[in-house]
Amino acid sequence: MPPRVLLIVGLIAATxxxxxxxxxxxxxxxxxxxxxxxxxxxxxxxxxxAPTDEATAPPEQPAAAGLAAPRNPNSIAMGGAWLLGWxxxxxxxGVVAGSxxxxxxxxxxxxxxxxxxxxxxxRRLAEGGREPxxxxxxxxxxxxxDSHDPMAEKYYQIGGSDAVIDRLISICGLTQxxxxxxxxxWTEMTPRDAVAYGQCLADxxxxxxxxxxxxxxxxxxxxxxVTDQISGEVQGGRWGIVDxxxxxxxxxxxxxxxxTLYKDGWHINCLAVHPEWTLAVMLRTxxxxxxxxxxxxxxxxxxxxxx
Numbered sequence: 001m002p003p004r005v006l007l008i009v010g011l012i013a014a015t016x017x018x019x020x021x022x023x024x025x026x027x028x029x030x031x032x033x034x035x036x037x038x039x040x041x042x043x044x045x046x047x048x049x050a051p052t053d054e055a056t057a058p059p060e061q062p063a064a065a066g067l068a069a070p071r072n073p074n075s076i077a078m079g080g081a082w083l084l085g086w087x088x089x090x091x092x093x094g095v096v097a098g099s100x101x102x103x104x105x106x107x108x109x110x111x112x113x114x115x116x117x118x119x120x121x122x123r124r125l126a127e128g129g130r131e132p133x134x135x136x137x138x139x140x141x142x143x144x145x146d147s148h149d150p151m152a153e154k155y156y157q158i159g160g161s162d163a164v165i166d167r168l169i170s171i172c173g174l175t176q177x178x179x180x181x182x183x184x185x186w187t188e189m190t191p192r193d194a195v196a197y198g199q200c201l202a203d204x205x206x207x208x209x210x211x212x213x214x215x216x217x218x219x220x221x222x223x224x225x226v227t228d229q230i231s232g233e234v235q236g237g238r239w240g241i242v243d244x245x246x247x248x249x250x251x252x253x254x255x256x257x258x259x260t261l262y263k264d265g266w267h268i269n270c271l272a273v274h275p276e277w278t279l280a281v282m283l284r285t286x287x288x289x290x291x292x293x294x295x296x297x298x299x300x301x302x303x304x305x306x307x
Contacts, residue, residue, distance in 0.1 A: 065246050067303045069097030069232050076302045079295030082265070082281035083107075085207055086299050087191035089199055089278040106176065107282040110258025111237065112269040113184055116168050117199065118143055119207035121155050126215040137214075139207045144191035144218045144256065149232035156184045185260065188260055194280030198273045202254075215249040216273065217255030226290045239293040241279055242269035244300030249274060257296075259289055268292035272300070278302070 069088055070076065076099070078084045083251070085105035087098035096102075118140040125132055132140070143151035155276040156164055165179050165187055174193040180186035200206045207215045224236020235255045242250050258269040265286035270293075273281045 018261055025105050028082045035064075046168065065248055065304055065306050067249070067274075067279065067300075068305045069303065073097055074100050075300055079283075079293050080287045080291045081285040084281070084283040084295060084299075085191040086279070086281045087195045088303060089195035089204070091199060091275070091277055097193055098195075098196060102191040103176065104190060105282065106178065106190050107269055107284065108185060108258075108260070108262075108267045109187045109189060109194075109269060110260045110267060111149075111152070111235070112194070112256050112258030112271050113165075113168075113187055114143050114152050114258075115149065115201055115215060115219055115256050116206065117152055117155050117159065117164060118218070119185065119211070120159050120164050120167055122207040122211040122215070124159070126210045141218050141221075144215075145221050145223055147222075147235040147237045147257075149160070149235075153205065167198065168200075171205055172197050185258070191280045191282050194269065194271055194282060197277040198271050198278035198280065202273050202275075202278065216254040219256055219273065222255055222257075226293050229289075240268075240296030241272040241281060241300040243293070244297040244302075245272075245305070246304065246306075257293075259292065261289075266292050268296070270296035 028084065053145045056103075076086070081086050083097045083105065085101045087096055087102040090094050099105075121136075121140065122132060139148075140152050140155065142148045143155070146305070159167075161182055162179055165177070165184065168174065169177050174189060174196055176193050178188040180188075201215060201219075202212065204212045206212070222238045224234070224238055226232070226236065228236025230236075237259075238255070240257050241256050242253055245253060252258060252274055254273045256271050258267075258271075260267050265284050266289055268283050268289070270279075270281040279300060281299045282294055283295055285292045285295065
């Protein structure tokens, strides 16, 4: 290539290199300026805030209904009964409240004693290291659920007849019980003794800790209404106290009633055992079984305390 041409090519290349360098320097300067003047991008805050009280506090539960004696226990109406007494035992404190005659008035227990006959048999088996047969449990269950008289008589005799009631008095610490020899239904007690009896069924002394839950559950399954008195083997006994309770209390309440018509009218007893209390209503009325059931219901309803 001629020397002039080489000179021209060299000048062109030098010029291009210079222009490229100037462009790179300018671009670098512009980037620096941009980094300085552009606002920094905000970094998301990933720190967890402390939960508020509203978020962590459990929803406030309404206070549950309960039972309590009125300031004047004798203000509770007789409900058509010519003789009526009641007692309420606070199972936590052991305090008993009731009608003025709760420690003196007596009534024949009738079928209210059937849970004891069952409990006594189960406890004696447990004390001997024995288990009841499936058939025995079926018979004891029907004794309570259907108020089956022949089964009550069977296990009363197995237990030694009057000895069954003697053990009720001594084990449960009852003080005003009268025994009618060979007749379990004619046993007499006061409302105050009746709630002590209910507590004895519930705290394990009656049937032993091994069988207490079974017994109380059987008492929750009592069935049949006032008019379901079919025979001595099938008698309806789900009425009275349980009907005067709100559902929240009734669902946890074990019951057993007793009733028989005598010359002086119906002898009626209502026993209810709840985890917090035991209630007994005992009365005599000439107005019929339904009237007696209503009287038990009315006493229970009068004792309900809603928060």
